[in-house]
Amino acid sequence: MNKGFFASGLLATCLLSGCATTELQSNTVRKVDSTQVTAVERVAKDAGVHIIWVNPPTRVRERKLKYSMTVKPKRDEDRSQGVPDRR
Numbered sequence: 001m002n003k004g005f006f007a008s009g010l011l012a013t014c015l016l017s018g019c020a021t022t023e024l025q026s027n028t029v030r031k032v033d034s035t036q037v038t039a040v041e042r043v044a045k046d047a048g049v050h051i052i053w054v055n056p057p058t059r060v061r062e063r064k065l066k067y068s069m070t071v072k073p074k075r076d077e078d079r080s081q082g083v084p085d086r087r
Helices: 001-015 034-046 076-080
Strands: 028-032 060-061
Touching: none
Parallel strands: none
Antiparallel strands: 028 060
16 A cells, blocks of 8 residues: 555656746746747738637747846045945
8 A cells, every 4th residue: 555655656746847847947038939920820811710829939038137246346446536335
């Protein structure tokens, strides 16, 4: 009984781990490729076909950071002009 319970729990864990995503850890962002969607829908409309997008085409872009982690070195000019240290 315990072996069967353990095996089914292990199987469920393996199957559910396949649903996990690493999108948040990546420096890329997926967005819908609106130019390709528009082009395909235009051709479909001319042919009299209605499209329902299940998985629309996407474009991968690099994520733009809102902040910088660089540290600027202190300059001697700032100290001589009376600019206070930013600590």
